[in-house]
Amino acid sequence: MKQFIEWSNALSVGIDEIDNQRKLFVGMVNEMHEAIQARQCREVVGDVLVRLADYTNNHVPAEEGLMRAIKYPGYKAHQDEHQQLIRRVVEFQKKVDGGTTTIGFELMHFLEVWFTDHIMWSDQQYVEHFIEAAAKPKQRPGVGRLWQR
Numbered sequence: 284m285k286q287f288i289e290w291s292n293a294l295s296v297g298i299d300e301i302d303n304q305r306k307l308f309v310g311m312v313n314e315m316h317e318a319i320q321a322r323q324c325r326e327v328v329g330d331v332l333v334r335l336a337d338y339t340n341n342h343v344p345a346e347e348g349l350m351r352a353i354k355y356p357g358y359k360a361h362q363d364e365h366q367q368l369i370r371r372v373v374e375f376q377k378k379v380d381g382g383t384t385t386i387g388f389e390l391m392h393f394l395e396v397w398f399t400d401h402i403m404w405s406d407q408q409y410v411e412h413f414i415e416a417a418a419k420p421k422q423r424p425g426v427g428r429l430w431q432r
């Protein structure tokens with residue numbers, strides 16, 4: 284079956300750590316899409332949510348740490364977006380924990396919006412800022428070291 288989102292260079296930022304996180308996210312979107320096609324949402328929503336919470340626990344501290352290190356001007360707004368995403372994940376988790384399994388479409392929509400509005404827009408902006416900062420390590424001490432991670 285054709286993947287909902289095909290991984291391509293257009294989605295890559297050329298930094299392995301970030302690309303790998305993006306790939307994980309794309310994997311979840313594709314799995315959710317496949318489950319919807321196969322009418323098996325109920326079976327996968329719990330698993331996707333666990334992985335989503337896991338992704339969020341890695342993504343958010345790593346990114347926010349990097350943003351503080353490069354003194355990213357959009358830090359506060361980005362942090363607010365993260366908080367909103369986390370709140371939604373917790374809401375979904377509560378529903379599933381409460382026995383609601385009919386959240387497949389809602390979760391799929393949430394993941395799609397997260398991907399387009401947050402990953403490909405907000406994250407993209409800080410990554411570009413980061414790449415620019417890393418290209419001028421003298422102006423921003425410490426970035427060269429972070430870049431190497």
Ligand SMILES: [Fe+2]
Binds near residue numbers: 401405
């Ligand atoms: Fe982010």
